[in-house]
Amino acid sequence: MVVFRTALFCLCLFLPVIAWSQAPLPLSRTDWCDPSPPAGWTDGNGNNADRCYDTGFACSGNDMGRLDNTGEYYLVAFQDTPDELTFALKDAGMGGSSQLVLEVSPDQSAWETLGTYGSCGGCTPIVNCQSISHPLDPDIRYVRWTYTKETGNVGLDDVLITNGELMPEVGFDLPSSAVIEGNVGTADHLVSITMQSPPSGPVLLQVSDALTGSASPGSDYTFAPVILTFEPNGSYPQTQSVIITIHGDGLVEGDETIDLQLDLLSGSAELVQVDHTVTILDDDVPGAWYRTINGGDWSDLAVWEVSPDQGMSWSAAGALPEVNTSAQVHVLHAVTLDDDVIIDDLLIEAGAILEIPSSVRLEIASAGAAPHCLLEGTLVDHGIGGANGWRFQSGARWQMGEAGTLIKTGNSASSEFRDHYINVPGAPDLPEGSTVIYRYTGTGLSVSSSDWSYGHLVLESDAGFYAFNSLTSRINEFGTLTIKGTLDIGGEGTGTVQVHNQKPTTTLLGDLVVRSGCTLTNAAYNGNTPHGELIISQGPGMQLEGILQYTHGTGEVRFVQPAVVEGNADHFRCYHLGIDAEVVFALHAVVTNTLEFYGGDNVITAGLSEIRLQTTVPGAILNAGPDAYVEGRLRRDVLSGISGYAFPVGQADQYAPFNLDITSTDADNILGYFDPTGSPPGTATCNAPPPGVPAGDYDYLIYAGGWQILPDGGLDHLAQLTLTPCLGMAPWYTIALDGMYDPCPTGLTVEITDFGMFDLYGADQPLPVTWVDFQAIPFQNGVRLEWSTASEQDNRYFTAEHSVDGVQFEAIGRMAAQGQDQGLRTYVFDHLAPGAGWNYYRIRQEDLDGTSSWSPIRVIAWSSPAGGWHVNHAGGLIRLVKEGPPVTVYRAMVVDLLGRQLAEGVTGTDPPTFSTAGWSTGLYHVVMNTGEGYVVIPFFNLSLHGS
Template identity: 25%
Template structure:
């Protein structure tokens, strides 16, 4: 590591060498240099004095580069005593008696002087600041022709005034200010302090007409009366400046491990006969300057560090140079040690040396003057050691960066860095004393386009990097200075990184200067707050070395402190516009608050021991910066206490908090202790929301006190797909203090919805919505609620997002849940998935698309009812429309809106108290829009309504367990009603499944709607349901018993396609009261629940009663092509019937002609099954080719049977039968046997 040298300079004392010149037109004018060396003064003090005298101080050749501009704001002060009893003798209408502050000409009697002056305006008589252009003519009452008043001080001369003190400032924004105080002349000490002037005014506009290097600081007095006295003073042209400028351009070059070359520029006016340069060097810390009194002759210089004479005010600073030169090479240095240099020039004459010192706290100066690198990358190792270059300040690693010296490069001196693509210039060494500021120059290369770059710092020897300040855009070929506030107390290094990534646009970097941090790097102290206040105010803190004895702090905490604690009830503010601060091992106690304001200073969370930021009280994040305002170094973490609050009010990102939580964000408190993530919109900006997946919150509250809506899509939105957010506690949309609307939206597309483990509250006037507001099918899985849901505002889904089939409200967890509130609740999909307990509705809930019943019940009442919209479906629901399950159903009452005559609508009903699940369906007979209401009651209907049964109806008994209350609105229209039962019900009731009917209470008795004929009822013993068809009145109804039909015992039912027909056969073991069988077929939409899609093929008589195995055969002579379905229906003598399982048959395709030939009793039968009408020729020949039969036949569509009996007399032989036309030919063989 190279030795690092830092410089300081001290100014020359006032030596009076050829700087001040003055002219007097007659004797009696006196110009003096004040003995305190801080101002010049001149006066006209006798009646014989001329009307004016002047003195000028020409800085052009004395302090090079100093001029009257915004970079070097300057002040003038003075005092005027007119000593008159009356101003009437002045005459004139313009200006009289004044002092020139700055002019382009030192001789005011010739040429065309122009500049600025303080003068008395004659009418009215006020002290003013003017700019002038034109001659100043001796004896003229018009002192400055063409003068323009900039601003009046407000002071008006009164006869007999002792005088007026004035103070003029040229401000950094290019405006002027003049202040005054009337009365006695101020002392020298008080005259230099603007605070001692009580009156005055400032200009409202920038005026820099006469500033620049060609304008001189000039003092000039004009008294337009032989009896007037005027005195004016002007100070030493800027704080700390003297008549000889300081040693300048102190640089460090050729630094190595043991030596360094120090150079400087001699000050203007330097006189080797009277002046000497002394250079002192000290290790590790700055030289103590003090007031030098020893003459240079008392010092012996030695270039070997430690061998020269020690400085009189610092025994550890050694003289390494004495003389009139401009450089010295110092040897004997130690690698890794920081050295500080004091260079000052002294005058040998005089008893004392009053040295005005300017401390140069520069810790790095890199001007790229030394070293060499002519290519962007060296070697084939990438950006590694081959790209290390020793420049002026030390070793740098230049990646995609070279040392540019061409005519297209822009630099101060002879070279600058030139970067392409994503080039970086990285220091290979630390600045052990930290850094207060970094300034550097930048310009674009040649005719390239604009580029962008950032400055980064590392406090861990380049292990990690932190951006300092904002990204810089370089758009000019003129070198422009960029300044960064660093405020790093301990060791630091820097990296400059080009961010635009464009190889064709190049950037120059030059003259990088870093100043030392002004505080102390303190690593071993403990800090705690002692009052509410700013972080960077030492008065806010107490300090201790042992946690036992606490004293007022003299420094503010840094990351090197052992621990920092913000105590209750203190609020410590990282204030707006404050410095960058690094935090480490900081704890905010319960009741304490740490506030981060909207600030330009970055906050860095350092990676120290344990958790780096523990918030047990409140952390207020008011950041609006889009980038790295709050930074976590690699490994740094934070933690929220069980009762703590994280408050965000502005647009800064929240992902930093998500990604750096101690133990991962799943470890954040569950909210049961009150831990809160509080998003609060307080102004035009909206709080940054960690909206992507993987974020965990304790309790989450969104509040809006701004007076403007927190609208859709701005801030409060969950997005992403790879993961999902989880709120471990309660979700509060609106908060207690909102005055404007909050809208929380989820567009998260993960398969798991946004999880809310606690209660969810949507307050009145606020909105929570699922889906993309643009209508794009990009998201909105929904919300998973594990607590109660209260909707007093609006809970809705995005209807325009039509392709998004999620939009789910899922209720889960093991505890009982409720849905309540008086606001608007629109549900697209709703799922109940609870291993224990249920969801109770305390308000009406409507599901528009899908109700999924996985586990747990919905408890719905008349006042707080579940409704399914017309398009809604229920899952699970089997082919028989048996919806819900034994572990999940709707208990109580529910509505279904209908508008179709082809849809069978499910009612997944059950009884929560007993756990009994008994669903039912309604299939309207017309498409009129209606609402059907079903209430399931586990109760004996004969007890609740009556025991009377209509004797003339099919029904003979009612079950004693349950029934359904069924109503419709409007009260009209017929429907098919299906009810499901359990097999155990049949045993309990003593009813056979063949006897099952639905009993209906009509107000007088239980009846069968007078539906007693075949076709009025459908029973499915396999799937345990019974259905009444075309019911015309509705009221309580439930399963009951009928007339005692005994079904057949079916052994088999088969269907096969043979010879153009469907062959159907079945067998029975027993038959009781069996009247007949019906074969039905169907080709499309062949659900057994849609009888209208089935047609009768054939009816076959039954055996009545039989205990023997019987077989039956029937045929479908004209089947459909393709796949068809057949079912067997059995009907008793009393009209009761039963269906059996469906079988399928595949028929050859439509375009085939199927031909079968067989012989019976000497007659040849030809069976032709054709898809359309055709003409065929049938020809029969023997094996010798002799034609026996040849005839043409017209074949109809379908099955055709042709008999040929002309061959009965033939002897035994084989015959060939050909059936053909112009497009087909079929050949069959047949053998005649005798």
């Protein structure tokens, strides 16, 4: 018997981990002697004969559960929400450390002790058959009594577990919300309350004003207590709302708050969020956003303040000043002037707009070195060309803020935006992120600046602009013209922008966009010969829908980034070049139609650069003037018939290009050089090819029979030339320009000292890689590079390269290629944590023989505004990204400079994405109402196709 009980005890120790059946509630037990326990019960107390006490000993008058050995237990499992446990015990000779432990658990993974009864030290003494009660938490589903014996036994009887009610949770959805006040009228603001599960009976709640907020009831808002009723029927979770009416009182008060509270009037429910604070955002406050009005006048939102102590304190100025005043004017809102104003100092806050009609004059009267007009927001000046608009008295200066925008419109040629109107000396005129837009209908507007740095310059006209960096009379006083951003030449009709480089250098560190019907020309000003240089260096390229025309003096036009010239009627023209003028392509130039050079001494590509003629237009040509030459790699990608490369002969004692009209199917038209001074008889020399160029691509020209120099310095067209690969092998072909084809001559009489390299790509010689697409796509942690190829021949691997300036690239990853493949292949590489600002990407492809080619360059702007928000603008989409923990975005919208809403998104923790399709070039703002407050992020949209 002892052995049997010991084995049973060991088995019982493992029973609690079994998934028990569960009984419904309410649950009671007074019968303990039945060999089969009731549903939900497990009797771990021995065999049938030893299981219970008889009726005479039981508390309830029938029988009683009995525990008489260490480890014996009773366990009950139930499936409903409990309320209370009651039971009775009886001491049957317990002594020493004997004890009965009561435990509860929601899932048997952990047990909580509710009581210890018996004779042990610290135990609750047992009063026979006295009812013992314990409340049970709603999540409890298991109750267990376990006996530890020194002497005696214990009886268990009259167990009852009653039903409990699971009270539903109810409260405000959010602890706070915000609403823009507006200047006039009223607006309704909704606050939501949600009950998560159905109640057992009707629940009445009251939402009332706690009267502890800073806003004043009646004048700032209207709200009366509301009683909400939640019934047991219906779908849950269930949300109901209350409405607060916000009053636009037109007063400058700052942000104000309303405190709401939630109270339970009747029914059973658990209140979990009983307080809610509504913040009224006073849009008369500096830095806050302004109310959106579609069209019309902004004067109803005008708030002017006057400072008597140079900005230390401010007071409302009342009506717009119409007479001369020594006050400082502080623009906090969007406002249109309705009369002339002469003031000392003007501050336009971020988010504010000041619009000056052409019939109104705003004059800054102060003079001196300090700026008297600070533009942090937007100034729209319609007064170009007349006596009105934005004017400065002599010596007055203005300064642009980091997100400031200046829009100037007009229709006359008489006005200039002069250098001495801009900044204090040494301060950048256009900080990064700022924008200047000139939009007018007329001719001859001139734009002058000593140092345009970082900002965006947008020119929109149907006639023309003159953008120059120094006035003729002050040629020695000004520095360089630098635009870090976009030079956008646009217009509805034909127009011309002339860049006058009288002194040093004009640098464009961004995109150059010339729209259809427009021309960008580098020309003389007032008869002077320009001798500066135009450098296009850092942007992703050049989008040409009109004409780029460089009329240069002794300076230089230098491209150190790819010049992508594409469109329906595109030309790239350089002509009338001076004696020392240069056009330098330091990387690739891709021309999809016609590239023309006329005159000048030098038209060159440096080192291993390329001029690439790539076209689908039959008859497209690459032309150079009489004295031009190309030194470097000239490449033709044949997409359809091309008439050839036409270069005339050159002057004596210079490398002169010429055209070889080869009709053989073995080669394309080939451009070469010769040196008339290297004509003494000798043996052909095969110099080592430059680094990275295979020997088979480094060819040289051989002339047999002696040089015959024409008066213009060119070759005698009857002379015989041979093109030989630099491999010491038999010549590929022999060329006679008189139409004869002879074998390679013997006894060479001329040493070729120098000429350029050439890639021969024709219809019967495929490219090593056919690129299909290459995209740089921003995501939350970095930039994803995706590229595809349609075919690969002898391809070894791809290398992803990154640059912060668009010039110096570094490898950031390598991927194995397919080698030989004629199918579509896609590759993906992630660049994590790119640097803030511009990030440039390209893919380098390397062949098995070590030669390389590059993909186009892609550019991504990556920034980290305050609060950890990013605006990633690529591929026609605006993506909002939040660093750190997610933040709820209740509303997000995009507005233009006139406050017109272009897009809106209502989300949760996932910020929205907006398409920029149909948006014009210019500055926009994303305005978000978030769980951390209002966020306003400016961004510049560049529409390359005039959309």
